[in-house]
Structures are given as C-alpha cells and as structure tokens.
Amino acid sequence: MKIAVPATAPDLDAPVALKLGTAPYLLIIEIETMAFEALEAPSNSAGPGAGIQALALILEQGVHTILVGFISPGIAATLADNDIDVITRVTGTARAAVEGYLAGQSGMNKKQTPAAGPISSGRLIDALKQAVNQFRVMMPILLGIILLTGLFQGFISKDMILTVFQHHQFMDALAGTLLGSILAGNPVNSYVIGEALLNMGVxxxxxTAFVFAWVNVGIVQLPAEIAALGWRYAVSRTATALLLCIPMAFLIVFFVGVLP
Incomplete structure (x- = not known):
C-alpha cells in the first residue's frame, strides 16, 4: 500500500510540509518496505494551481492515504471521492508520520480541527522550518519578477504593444483576456506585466481583463485540473471565468472611477 507525504526535502527524515500546495516534494512511500520515491511537487514551478497539480499527481500514483499538515476542503473532498484517506494535522518527519500512522497514533485524524492546548516546542520548531522553507521557495519568484520586469521593458516596445491594444475599450479588454488566459506563471507576474502595460499607455x-484572466482562467492548467477534478467541473469553471473577464474588467474600472 502506498502513502503520499508532502515534504520539505526528498528524503524520509524531512519535515512533513504544512500544506499540499506549497510542498516542494511529494514522497510516495510503500509502507510494507518503507521504500519511497521523491517526486518534485508542482509548487517548485511557482505557478498558479499548484494544489490542483499536486492533486493530479497524487491520483496518478495510486496512493491509499495522504499525510499532511493541512489540505483544503475541496481537494480533500476530491481525494475522498477517489477512496484516498486524508490525514491532517501531521507534524514531524515523513518517517515518523508514516510510523505513527501505522501505529495508529491518536494525534492523526481525518478532521481538520484546531489543535487544543499550548503549542509544543517541537511544533514551533517545525513551523519555523516551514517558514524558512517557504522563504526559500519564494526567492526564485522574487528574482523572476525582477528579471521579468527587465526583459519586458527591454524587449517589448511601446509600438509593439499599441498594435495589439488600440484604445478601444471592448477590443482592448478582449485582447487582455486572451493574452492573460494563455499565459501561465505566478500571479505576481501578472501584476508586474500589468504595471508595465499601464506605463506604456494601455x-x-x-x-484589468489581463490580470483577471491570468489569475482565474489558466488554459495551460486545464489538463491538470481535468485530471484532478473532472472535465465537467474544469471546463465549466474555466469557461465561466473566461466569460466573466470582460464584464469584470468594466465593472472594476467603473468602481475605480467612482470611488474616492
């Protein structure tokens, strides 16, 4: 039987990750032999929908149980629908988590309820390690933003931009929607590009349509979302978000104009 454990490093002595969507690695462990495979989790790409991609990865591995600190209710429900047990509030190393699961420790449960009582020093240390790890994961994102800003300003001229955006409200919103829908990356990148576009007179x-589409549509993420949540949900959500981009752009611009 296989158990999935999101972890901060690719070995059994690494701490269990606090959240599935932010874990750098996913350990797939055979509980009979403790043999494991360390898979690089989608969070390392720092793209949107990392939790959905991690969910798809888990479903592909045929695991029976996942041990994690916290998992969103939506992803937990999808895992349960696929007969995968979800054990939350798991701390310590991946090895200790699996051994504790096999021993039936009471500290693991299937309900995401807050832990009672004072925080132990061990849990505090684990939390600090998680914070340091998250900072380490964020560093490439910050460097990427700086690089992206330089590349955008250096290689994309104002004339090139104005051939796409021609100061027609609806057509500009449509172009922004299409551009944001097909691009992928951390949502912060869309803000950087959005600022550059505004500075160029867009x-x-x-x-607004570009940022909304980048964050909410994600055409390139659609295959992973279909694998994780089913084609009906994925296509319905994507189509709805796509249709809302232009109305939301006009609505947001309206409120920006009328609010003090």
Whole structure:
C-alpha cells in the first residue's frame, strides 16, 4: 500500500510540509518496505494551481492515504471521492508520520480541527522550518519578477504593444483576456506585466481583463485540473471565468472611477 507525504526535502527524515500546495516534494512511500520515491511537487514551478497539480499527481500514483499538515476542503473532498484517506494535522518527519500512522497514533485524524492546548516546542520548531522553507521557495519568484520586469521593458516596445491594444475599450479588454488566459506563471507576474502595460499607455480595461484572466482562467492548467477534478467541473469553471473577464474588467474600472 502506498502513502503520499508532502515534504520539505526528498528524503524520509524531512519535515512533513504544512500544506499540499506549497510542498516542494511529494514522497510516495510503500509502507510494507518503507521504500519511497521523491517526486518534485508542482509548487517548485511557482505557478498558479499548484494544489490542483499536486492533486493530479497524487491520483496518478495510486496512493491509499495522504499525510499532511493541512489540505483544503475541496481537494480533500476530491481525494475522498477517489477512496484516498486524508490525514491532517501531521507534524514531524515523513518517517515518523508514516510510523505513527501505522501505529495508529491518536494525534492523526481525518478532521481538520484546531489543535487544543499550548503549542509544543517541537511544533514551533517545525513551523519555523516551514517558514524558512517557504522563504526559500519564494526567492526564485522574487528574482523572476525582477528579471521579468527587465526583459519586458527591454524587449517589448511601446509600438509593439499599441498594435495589439488600440484604445478601444471592448477590443482592448478582449485582447487582455486572451493574452492573460494563455499565459501561465505566478500571479505576481501578472501584476508586474500589468504595471508595465499601464506605463506604456494601455487602458485599464485591458490590464484589468489581463490580470483577471491570468489569475482565474489558466488554459495551460486545464489538463491538470481535468485530471484532478473532472472535465465537467474544469471546463465549466474555466469557461465561466473566461466569460466573466470582460464584464469584470468594466465593472472594476467603473468602481475605480467612482470611488474616492
């Protein structure tokens, strides 16, 4: 039987990750032999929908149980629908978590309820390790933002941008929607590009639609979302988000204009 354990490093002595979507690695462990495979988790790409991609990865591995600190209710429900047990509030190393699960320790349960009583020093140390690890994961994102800003300003000219965005409210919003829908990456990148577009004279309609589509549509993430949540949900959500981009752009620009 296989158990999935999101971890902060690719070995059994690494701490269990606090959240599935932010774990750098996913350990797939055979509980009979404790043999394991360390898979690089989608969070290392720092793209949106890392939790959904991690969910798809778990479903592909045929695991029976996942041990993790916290998992979102939606992903937990999908795992349960696929007959995968979800054990939350797991701390310590991956090895200790599996051994504790096999021993039936009471500290593991299937309900995401807050732990009672004072925080132990061990849990505090684990939390600090998680914080340091998250900072380490964020560093490439910050460096990428700096690099992206330089590349965008250096290689994308104002004339090139104005051939796409021609100061027509609806058409600019449509172009922003299409551009944001097909691009992928951390949502912060969309803010950087949005600022650069505004500085080049692109309208708020286009930039708002672009940011909204980047964060909410994600065409390139669709295969992973279909694998994790089913084609009906994934296609319905994506289509709804796509259709809302232009109305939301006009609505947001309206409120920006009327609010003090």
């Amino acid at each position: 309208s708020f309609y286009a930039v």
